[in-house]
Amino acid sequence: MNKKILMTPGPTMVPEEVLEINGRQPMHHRTQEFYELFSGLNLNLKKIFKTKMEVMTLTASGTGAMEASVANLFSKGDKVLFATIGHFGERFYDIAKIYGLDAELLDFGWGNAVDLNVLEDKLKDGDYKALFITQNETSTGVTNDIKAAAETAGKYSIPVIVDAVSSLGGIPLEMDKWGVDVVITCSQKCFMSPPGLSFISLSERAWGMAEKSTLPKYYFDLKKARKGVMKEKPDTPYTPAVSTIMAAKRATDMLLSLGLDNVYKRQEDFGKKVRDYIKDIGLQLFPEECIASNLISAIKVPEDISASDIINYILEKHNILITGGQGRLKGKIIRIGHMGYVTEEMLEKTLNALKEAVLKLKK
Numbered sequence: 184m185n186k187k188i189l190m191t192p193g194p195t196m197v198p199e200e201v202l203e204i205n206g207r208q209p210m211h212h213r214t215q216e217f218y219e220l221f222s223g224l225n226l227n228l229k230k231i232f233k234t235k236m237e238v239m240t241l242t243a244s245g246t247g248a249m250e251a252s253v254a255n256l257f258s259k260g261d262k263v264l265f266a267t268i269g270h271f272g273e274r275f276y277d278i279a280k281i282y283g284l285d286a287e288l289l290d291f292g293w294g295n296a297v298d299l300n301v302l303e304d305k306l307k308d309g310d311y312k313a314l315f316i317t318q319n320e321t322s323t324g325v326t327n328d329i330k331a332a333a334e335t336a337g338k339y340s341i342p343v344i345v346d347a348v349s350s351l352g353g354i355p356l357e358m359d360k361w362g363v364d365v366v367i368t369c370s371q372k373c374f375m376s377p378p379g380l381s382f383i384s385l386s387e388r389a390w391g392m393a394e395k396s397t398l399p400k401y402y403f404d405l406k407k408a409r410k411g412v413m414k415e416k417p418d419t420p421y422t423p424a425v426s427t428i429m430a431a432k433r434a435t436d437m438l439l440s441l442g443l444d445n446v447y448k449r450q451e452d453f454g455k456k457v458r459d460y461i462k463d464i465g466l467q468l469f470p471e472e473c474i475a476s477n478l479i480s481a482i483k484v485p486e487d488i489s490a491s492d493i494i495n496y497i498l499e500k501h502n503i504l505i506t507g508g509q510g511r512l513k514g515k516i517i518r519i520g521h522m523g524y525v526t527e528e529m530l531e532k533t534l535n536a537l538k539e540a541v542l543k544l545k546k
């Protein structure tokens with residue numbers, strides 16, 4: 184049988200040469216060898232985040248950096264707004280509630296994008312300490328316009344915290360230019376690396392907020408992490424996932440040598456290709472096409488077929504893993520991830536397998 188292909192929203196496929204590095208003996212993290220590796224990674228991260236600020240590497244999945252942003256910037260009772268469009272936006276809101284923030288949910292509904300006029304009305308009167316927003320809502324296959332959202336929040340001087348976990352390195356995001364205060368991402372989605380790391384960067388304004396924050400933090404103390412990054416011989420406060428750092432350094436080298444603009448273009452092509460294909464075979468996209476993600480496609484499940492039958496068929500017959508819906512979309516949609524290390528060939532195989540599954544399973 185062919186090697187398994189992950190067409191999921193993460194973990195995503197990892198190129199062979201990155202896998203090879205990941206399989207080497209780990210480096211010790213207090214050695215010259217590691218300092219050089221980590222400086223290299225830090226430089227790559229700044230280029231991908233499009234920021235002059237430090238980017239901190241945490242040994243945790245994306246959710247770890249989300250939690251770190253809450254714990255480091257705020258104090259109990261701070262009033263904040265969550266513009267949500269799906270599962271991951273709601274997860275962020277849940278984290279804020281756990282930490283005792285006065286978190287307000289502005290829910291645009293699963294399958295929609297944030298409506299900027301509605302958002303603006305809310306921000307205008309709200310007196311919020313921050314706006315939290317997801318760039319690419321992986322659960323619904325919808326992308327928000329972060330540039331416009333940051334502009335809107337900027338009118339009212341409200342800091343913007345962006346969950347770019349499934350989008351940074353796949354679609355444009357310019358942290359400094361767009362005036363985004365916190366950007367969060369991780370290793371296992373667009374970064375072509377194994378899971379284990381999350382990455383987070385804070386603007387000057389966000390560091391100012393961190394100075395005032397009184398919420399407890401220890402492992403996720405970003406000031407400690409920043410100190411490590413700023414050293415001449417940069418390191419992390421605790422033992423990091425060294426192997427994943429080794430892998431992520433190589434993978435981000437690859438990403439940057441491909442050229443981010445070329446990657447963005449390739450993702451646009453992939454998104455369009457999937458959308459055209461599913462229309463051709465009589466399936467429907469879950470969100471409206473104008474807000475559809477170029478990184479992950481959410482597709483409505485035809486009424487006479489079950490989502491899990493489609494997923495199982497494609498896995499058993501073709502060794503390709505796609506995923507179903509999360510939360511309230513379970514059973515209603517299937518999702519094909521096409522972010523990170525996806526080739527034309529992998530995508531074509533997946534689409535052909537989907538077509539075959541639908542034909543075979545139709546009653």
Ligand SMILES: *Cc1c(COP(=O)(O)O)cnc(C)c1O
Pocket residue numbers: 192193244245246247271317319320321346347348349369
């Ligand atoms: C994957 C993902 C996360 C975090 O997931 P982890 O499993 O913790 O890495 C957060 N937000 C979005 C939009 C995601 O796609």
